Amino acid sequence: MGRDDPRISGEDRLIAEYFRPIALAPGAMDLRDDAAFFTPPDGHDLVLTKDALVAGVHFFPDDPPRMIAQKALRVNLSDLAAKGAVPAGFLLALALPKPVDTAWLAAFSAGLQADAEEFACPLLGGDTVTTAGPITISITALGTLPRGTMVHREGAQAGDHIFVSGTIGDAALGLRLPRGGAAATQWGIDLAAADYLVGRYLVPHPRVGLTKAIRDYASSAMDVSDGLAGDLAKLCLASGVSADVDVTRIPLSTAAAAAVENNPDTLVTALTGGDDYEIVCTVAEDRRAAFIAAAQAASVDVVEIGRIVVGDAPPRFTRDGKVFDTGAGSFSHF
Amino acid sequence: MGRDDPRISGEDRLIAEYFRPIALAPGAMDLRDDAAFFTPPDGHDLVLTKDALVAGVHFFPDDPPRMIAQKALRVNLSDLAAKGAVPAGFLLALALPKPVDTAWLAAFSAGLQADAEEFACPLLGGDTVTTAGPITISITALGTLPRGTMVHREGAQAGDHIFVSGTIGDAALGLRLPRGGAAATQWGIDLAAADYLVGRYLVPHPRVGLTKAIRDYASSAMDVSDGLAGDLAKLCLASGVSADVDVTRIPLSTAAAAAVENNPDTLVTALTGGDDYEIVCTVAEDRRAAFIAAAQAASVDVVEIGRIVVGDAPPRFTRDGKVFDTGAGSFSHF
Known part of the structure; x- marks a missing residue:
């Protein structure tokens, strides 16, 4: 097995090189399976948030890729914090133009890894595809909180x-x-x-x-x-x-x-x-x-x-x- | 309140018209909040899968939008089934070119709604953004199964x-x-x-x-x-x-x-x-x-x-x- 094994596709190599180091949760199974599992603590709810970022809309294509990655994850962590939920992990969908800019991808994944560690929010899984358009990133983040304690937009009372x-x-x-x-x-x-x-x-x-x-x-x-x-x-x-x-x-x-x-x-x-x-x-x-x-x-x-x-x-x-x-x-x- | 209320943005109107009817889970909160919640059954694991589809790569731009929506959801449901998980809900990130083709979007959301009902897999939340590139769809689907029972790629034994x-x-x-x-x-x-x-x-x-x-x-x-x-x-x-x-x-x-x-x-x-x-x-x-x-x-x-x-x-x-x-x-x- 290795780089020349025909059973390991370019897509799998890319995942192994850039994303496996971030996939530290047991349920990510080293990104070697079709799906991840997550064991929620009994008596808790999950909070789920999903944000998409498109080059040219949410960031400039020449913004530092490390920072683009951090922003993509952090906007979701911000949603979780506002709802009272503690981060538990995230999934990433990444659409990249061909040929893949490996320097960009290396810096992007380094930024993700730094934040996954800082916020104790490991990569659980995702999908990497090609696009004829701009780089497009979608992150789904999971948080947990005791059942029924999510803080909503509604609930404000006169006098608050x-x-x-x-x-x-x-x-x-x-x-x-x-x-x-x-x-x-x-x-x-x-x-x-x-x-x-x-x-x-x-x-x-x-x-x-x-x-x-x-x-x-x-x-x-x-x-x-x-x-x-x-x-x-x-x-x-x-x-x-x-x-x-x-x-x-x-x-x-x-x-x-x-x-x-x-x-x-x-x-x-x-x-x-x-x-x-x-x-x-x-x-x-x-x-x-x-x-x-x-x-x-x-x-x-x-x-x-x-x-x-x-x-x-x-x-x-x-x-x-x-x-x-x-x-x-x-x-x-x- | 209503169509002319300045507090309701074009984005919110689009969500209300095309996606709220699919967001039937209580935790989706009618897509009116920043995040969704999901209450997993005690003693169960979640299985999480995420697939991205890009026009021109995963589907033809002129494929029927109803079918594009169904394919986007079903490829995730296929992953869940293969892992032994029962569908529980999904989140959608949708990047659309401007101006929005409302006929396309209406057919797309009708396809999603039909499948959300058929497979008892309601929309929990997501994000809708613009792109200068092709239509890009990313769905994260959640399934549940009794703790520790996910079926993996590994596990096959000689003689099976x-x-x-x-x-x-x-x-x-x-x-x-x-x-x-x-x-x-x-x-x-x-x-x-x-x-x-x-x-x-x-x-x-x-x-x-x-x-x-x-x-x-x-x-x-x-x-x-x-x-x-x-x-x-x-x-x-x-x-x-x-x-x-x-x-x-x-x-x-x-x-x-x-x-x-x-x-x-x-x-x-x-x-x-x-x-x-x-x-x-x-x-x-x-x-x-x-x-x-x-x-x-x-x-x-x-x-x-x-x-x-x-x-x-x-x-x-x-x-x-x-x-x-x-x-x-x-x-x-x-």
């Missing part, structure tokens, strides 16, 4: 406090940043700040540390992937409520704050632009202190930005007492 | 009987059939036979009825998706054995038998061409009668085609006592 994790708008600003020296001259931010924003676009940091705090204390939650304004609107719609948000309390990074200070128009971008992969959640009054303490214990920054209110209007964003118009709201592919 | 379900080679012949009147003049088969072969290529029939018989009696199993010769070679490689196969016992449909009769060269195509979505499995001598009885009770045809033997050579195909060369063996994308 609205929290967001981390900082909002970095990725959207990083995506739209004037390139080269223009970031300094047009936006008035230095190179380090510009790099920070671009980095936040390229590689999200899913708030997995917040998972248990959300499950224990949040009345509703979702990850912020399509812009805070639009995603909070979706959460309110699902819950049958409205919201009042104080724009001045929305957490901005130092870099984003500098960009907004020098270019006030970019604040709308920050609130609607997408790719934050932070978490927005609602917490009842009597759980607020415990939620904050749990987030602190988990070393995840959370900031209260407003309250849930009765009504079915879209969330109202105000700044210094005046309505702040966030425009159309949310990113949509169609 | 080799069975295949249904008939072999129809899809490969259907794919390569001379179109129009040439099927009759070149291959000597009539229109009904030609239609049958093409139909077998377009819409596979996963042998879900055989699931329990495989779990109860097979020592190893896999679905035949890349050609019987190559897939049996993979099973033997995984099990550390070889095989003797009698080509004259391999079950051919009436249509395939006519094509082979008139064009002996097409027999190699039938044995290596792929897309059968039948099951090849091995059964120990003392379970052979029970397996045959269980398959009969499930109304699935199974035929014994040979025996597992000691060795690490590729399976040996013989016809009337002479070695029959199947060539390179198996379809590979790379």
Whole structure:
């Protein structure tokens, strides 16, 4: 057996070289079978999420392949965290143009491996195919949580406090940043700040540390992937409520704050632009202190930005007492 | 709320119109959340499979969209059946060119819905995105079985009987059939036979009825998706054995038998061409009668085609006592 064994196809060799090292779960069976198995802990539910990323739509074809892989996995881990689920494993479908760019694939699989280890989320299985189109990646991630404890979009009640994790708008600003020296001259931010924003676009940091705090204390939650304004609107719609948000309390990074200070128009971008992969959640009054303490214990920054209110209007964003118009709201592919 | 509500994006409308009717599992939450949940029965394992299909590679762009959808789901159901798992649900990632062809999408989702119902395998969630390339479909299917009972590729033992379900080679012949009147003049088969072969290529029939018989009696199993010769070679490689196969016992449909009769060269195509979505499995001598009885009770045809033997050579195909060369063996994308 070996490289010249006719029973081992090019596809099998590619899987063996680039993906077997990531397939460390027993149920992956070294990717040598048609399917994987997974043994869920008794008394637990699975949480399942699936995101597709297409070159030219969700990432630039010349983005570093390591980072593309990390983003592809992390957007799913972000969904799991927002639902209160602990990552358990993932499946990967990868459509690649021919001939396969092995340097690209090596860096891609190295990024996946690093994240599979960091987040204790091993590769379980998948499929690798060719395409005449752009690189297309689809990941299905599995998480587990005690039965019946998934946190939903619906569940927010009037009076609940609205929290967001981390900082909002970095990725959207990083995506739209004037390139080269223009970031300094047009936006008035230095190179380090510009790099920070671009980095936040390229590689999200899913708030997995917040998972248990959300499950224990949040009345509703979702990850912020399509812009805070639009995603909070979706959460309110699902819950049958409205919201009042104080724009001045929305957490901005130092870099984003500098960009907004020098270019006030970019604040709308920050609130609607997408790719934050932070978490927005609602917490009842009597759980607020415990939620904050749990987030602190988990070393995840959370900031209260407003309250849930009765009504079915879209969330109202105000700044210094005046309505702040966030425009159309949310990113949509169609 | 409604079509003009700015909080409901085009993407959400598309999901509501075409996919919500298929999302009948409670854990799908009407596709209104970021993730789905699934409550596995205690004491059971999950079996997970994921296949990607790309227009121009796995199907022709002008194949009927209803059938494309059915094939995309059924190839996964075929994997589950071969592992002994009962379907529980699926997730769908769909990358579509813009503007969305709503007639195509309506027929595609109708096909998915029909199969989700027929196979009791509801849509749990997924993602719908745009692409500059061909339509790309990735389905992750979940099945369940009693803990530790998944049937693997490895496990075949010397002396085991080799069975295949249904008939072999129809899809490969259907794919390569001379179109129009040439099927009759070149291959000597009539229109009904030609239609049958093409139909077998377009819409596979996963042998879900055989699931329990495989779990109860097979020592190893896999679905035949890349050609019987190559897939049996993979099973033997995984099990550390070889095989003797009698080509004259391999079950051919009436249509395939006519094509082979008139064009002996097409027999190699039938044995290596792929897309059968039948099951090849091995059964120990003392379970052979029970397996045959269980398959009969499930109304699935199974035929014994040979025996597992000691060795690490590729399976040996013989016809009337002479070695029959199947060539390179198996379809590979790379």
